[in-house]
Amino acid sequence: MARLLLCLLVAVFATVGYAGEVSCDANALRSDLEAAFKRDQHDRLLSRELAAAARNKETAVNESERRALWDKINQLDLANQQFLDEVVVRCGWPKSSQVGARAASAAFLIVQHASLGFKLKYLPIMRELAKEGELPMHQLALLEDRVRTSQKLPQLYGSQVDTKDGVTLLPVEDEAGLDKRRAQVGLPPICKYLEGFVKFYGSIRYSKCLATESR
Known part of the structure; x- marks a missing residue:
């Protein structure tokens, strides 16, 4: 290697x-x-x-x-x-x-x-x-996602979001397996991750997560 x-x-x-x-x-x-x-x-x-x-x-x-x-x-x-x-x-x-x-x-x-x-x-x-x-594997995962979204491909780990109108998750390959893939590289569940953006950009716009409003 x-x-x-x-x-x-x-x-x-x-x-x-x-x-x-x-x-x-x-x-x-x-x-x-x-x-x-x-x-x-x-x-x-x-x-x-x-x-x-x-x-x-x-x-x-x-x-x-x-x-x-x-x-x-x-x-x-x-x-x-x-x-x-x-x-x-x-x-x-x-x-x-x-x-x-x-x-x-x-x-x-x-x-x-x-x-x-x-x-x-x-x-x-x-x-x-x-x-x-x-x-760290989570850093490689973030880079892989950034490359894929730049190439107009669905991301693998759900790290890339659109913040123009709330917090929207960019397209993900195999959404059903998303949290499992995230766990494998040391990333938190997707809904917990998206909550971190709410303070800055408003409500989460992802159907699999409960809508979260900023305090």
Whole structure:
């Protein structure tokens, strides 16, 4: 399996043209990845807070403010993707056993929030990492769902939702087996998962779950 992972990394190296400065020292790399984690999450959390504040005031989110925030998020995502490409080229994939779980999660988030092409580039590597125990199965499940929905295919684990008018679950393959698949990768039951969106986006619009209103 290690040989297969090496081959996959070599294939990635051939597609990368960015060559900045990254230290492969474990402590330095951990620090850089944790900084990338913060960059990835900070404004996304702010976006949710804006949505929650608007709901509490029963007003619409300020569209110009929302657009400006997502323009910033998209720019940061591109910078993070360049950084991860450079890390992989210089140091290999940042495994949790080398840099810690939080830093390794940063690499996952960078891929999860990237374009479909970027996701597909790293998906084979991340599948192998999951088999090795270096990537949590629930993270791989989220990535698989994101890839499938981007390809207009039904998702497998029910992680992807539409929040334009309440919380709507995007199409799922074999809905009857959804909670079983979720349990197999360490995800909570679908209705419990969807409840986490209610505070920010309103009622659940999924027939298999009881309608949930924000408090």
